[in-house]
Amino acid sequence: MQFQYVLATKDPEEIIKTVKYLAPSFGGINLEDIENPKCFEILARLQAEMKIPVWHDDQQGTATIVTAGAINAHKVVGKKLKDSKVAMVGAGAANIAISRVMIAAGFNIKNIVMCDSKGTLHPGRTDIKETHHEKWFMATHSNAEGIVGGIKEAMKGADIVVAASRPGPGVIQKDWISGMADNSIVFATANPIPEIWPWEAKEAGARIVATGRSDFPNQVNNSIGFPGIFRGALDVRARTITDDMCIAAANEIAKTADDKGLSETYIVPTMG
Numbered sequence: 001m002q003f004q005y006v007l008a009t010k011d012p013e014e015i016i017k018t019v020k021y022l023a024p025s026f027g028g029i030n031l032e033d034i035e036n037p038k039c040f041e042i043l044a045r046l047q048a049e050m051k052i053p054v055w056h057d058d059q060q061g062t063a064t065i066v067t068a069g070a071i072n073a074h075k076v077v078g079k080k081l082k083d084s085k086v087a088m089v090g091a092g093a094a095n096i097a098i099s100r101v102m103i104a105a106g107f108n109i110k111n112i113v114m115c116d117s118k119g120t121l122h123p124g125r126t127d128i129k130e131t132h133h134e135k136w137f138m139a140t141h142s143n144a145e146g147i148v149g150g151i152k153e154a155m156k157g158a159d160i161v162v163a164a165s166r167p168g169p170g171v172i173q174k175d176w177i178s179g180m181a182d183n184s185i186v187f188a189t190a191n192p193i194p195e196i197w198p199w200e201a202k203e204a205g206a207r208i209v210a211t212g213r214s215d216f217p218n219q220v221n222n223s224i225g226f227p228g229i230f231r232g233a234l235d236v237r238a239r240t241i242t243d244d245m246c247i248a249a250a251n252e253i254a255k256t257a258d259d260k261g262l263s264e265t266y267i268v269p270t271m272g
Contacts, residue, residue, distance in 0.1 A: 012038045016045050023050055027234050030226075031056040036092045037132045053233040053241045059097035061222030064229065064246045065268060066162060066187060067101045068253035069220040072267040073208045075258070077183040079159055081106035085181065087158040089151050089172065089195060090165030091116035096134045098162060099142075105247050110144035113154040120147050120154050152176045160185040163195040171195035177204035186210070189220060208264050217265035224268060225249055 003026075007018055019029055029052065034042055039056060046054040055061070074081055086107060088095050091114050103109045114121045114135075121128075121139040123146075128135045147153050155161050155176045161184075165171055168188070172195045177186060186201045188194035189212040198209040198216050210218035229249045233241050256269050 010035075010038075012042050012045075015042055016049075019046055019054070020050065023052055026052065028053040028055065028230060030054075030230065032058065034058075034093070036096070037134060039093045040096070040134050047240045051239055053230070053238050055226070055230055055233075055241050056093070056097075057222050057226050058093045060101075060241060060243075060246050061226040061229070062094045062164065062189070063097040063101040064225040064250045065220050065222055065253065066098045066164075066189070067105050067247070067250040068225075068257075069187065069210050069218065069268045070102060070107075070160060070162070070185070071105065071250065071254045072257055072262050073160065073185045073210070076262050076264060076267065077159075077185065077207055079183070082108050084108075084111060084159040085157060086112045087151075087154040087161040087180075088112060088114040089154070089161060089163035091121065091132075091135050091138070092164065094164035094189070095162065096138070098164065099138065101243055101246050101250065102162075104243055105250060109138075109142050112138070112142040113145075113147050113158070114138050114142060115151050115154050119150050122146055122148060124148070152179070155180055157181055158184070160187070162187045162189070164189050165195060166190060167193040168195040169193055169197050169200070172201075174200050174204040177201055177206050180205070183207045187220060208267065210267065214271065218267050219270065220268060221271075223271060224253065 007015060043056045099112055121135055122143050123140050125139045156179045159181045167190045184206050185208045186206040187210045188196050191212045194211040201209045210220045212221045
């Protein structure tokens with residue numbers, strides 16, 4: 001049985017305190033719609049301080065299915081994860097978590113270039129140093145080439161772009177995709193309208209395109225991972241849901257699709 005609670009506060013300490021008060025009534029807690037950057041602190045604190053699993057679907061759920069799709073997309077195009085150049089459009093809860101899980105799954109952090117609304121993340125972005133610790137970590141550990149600029153510059157020569165930003169179309173331009181590497185992969189996950197329409201991405205040269213929508217091929221939506229992962233955690237009475245568990249789930253989701261036969265239009269299982 002599921003219950004939804006809307007809290008009349010945006011204060012992290014109040015949210016943490018309220019979730020702890022409610023905990024004895026539940027086997028697990030799913031967090032939704034908590035803004036960046038407070039979502040990271042709230043999840044980390046609750047996972048460390050509670051005895052039941054706490055999950056943030058916007059972070060861990062999205063990261064799991066996108067990583068599964070990225071693993072299989074690279075199989076289809078014949079590229080290795082560790083060598084792949086990754087452009088990430090958006091630096092909110094979803095893409096920060098996606099980057100973390102993708103790195104743990106085998107992608108090289110130095111090959112990732114992440115953009116927020118002000119441009120690429122790099123050591124010169126001291127505007128985020130004190131207020132956005134997760135972004136600052138990426139600014140100082142990723143982007144080994146020191147690429148400065150915006151989405152266009154981040155995408156140049158990239159093997160895959162993972163967009164989790166604002167609804168499009170037009171957030172990503174066709175000529176930016178044309179400037180990516182051969183056999184490029186485009187994940188445009190904004191809903192209800194992806195950052196670029198799939199047919200435009202294909203026309204621009206992308207070999208594989210995924211969105212968050214069920215009416216296009218390759219839906220990378222957190223509903224494919226949740227509630228299955230959460231139910232599994234409850235069944236085994238896990239005390240938390242770690243990134244390692246998300247990676248294990250991503251690998252199994254990827255294997256399920258692989259067993260059925262991968263193609264450019266089938267990189268993850270469908271909900272049907």
